[in-house]
Amino acid sequence: MKSFAYLALVSLAATPAMAQDKDWNFGDGTAPERWSTINTDYAICDAGLNQSPIDLGAANARGDVELTTNFGNSTGTIDLGTEKVQVNFPAGLGMNSGGKEFNLIQVHFHTPSEHAISGKRYPLVAHFVHATDEGELGVLGVMYEEGDANPALAEIVEGVGEGKGAAVEFDINEMVPDDLDVFRYMGSLTTPPCSEGVNWHVADTVLTASAEQIAAMEANLGPSARSLQPLGSRLLVAPSE
Helix, strand or coil: CCCHHHHHHHHHHCCCCCCCCCCCCCCCCCCCCCHHHCCHHHHHHHHCCCCCCCEHHHCCEECCCCEEEECCEEEEEEEEECCEEEEECCCCCEEEECCEEEEEEEEEEECCCCCEECCECCCEEEEEEEECCCCCEEEEEEEEEECCCCHHHHHHHHHHHHCCCCEEEEEHHHHCCCCCCEEEEEEECCCCCCCEEEEEEEECCCEEECHHHHHHHHHHHCCCCCCCCCCCCCCCEECCC
């Protein structure tokens, strides 16, 4: 039986953008959001030392992270809200990072990307949110730049047009680079309550999405990237050159 901690974190991870009546919003992505002034439950958002997102260009180590995925074709459910486009997945998919199994829960999006690489943010990012059976969170981020259309994103955009609760079927592998080399560090949720202890993996290969797909996401999300947070004394591993 899965632990209560797992169930609580799954509930949290499944709603990173919260519901439409959430009491916070994204800012301009540059100035500190100061979410703790809105709700004291969000104190760690401003006081935490292990917050996300960060600039991945500040890596202080290099190495090849053992990361494999078990994705493939899946039918998900569209979930929408203020600053939220999300697809919830059934059980059975996931990733293995350093020998630890993470179960895929959902993918949600931000425009522009939240993490930066040497100061550059890309127009769109997908965050694949996972949790272990014990409740430890792991996220895989994949950035997109304008170019050829992505077939999986095409299905998601169509599902968003149908509205909340729409069923969408696509191959998740089409949303992830074939060669999955990642930046790796310990961080937090990028939205309130900004819980720390999240295992972050961000692909260093940027995929493409069409201008129309990016525009459709922007129309639903608006500016939805948190300001960059200091790396501090954390270890940030970049892929080996």
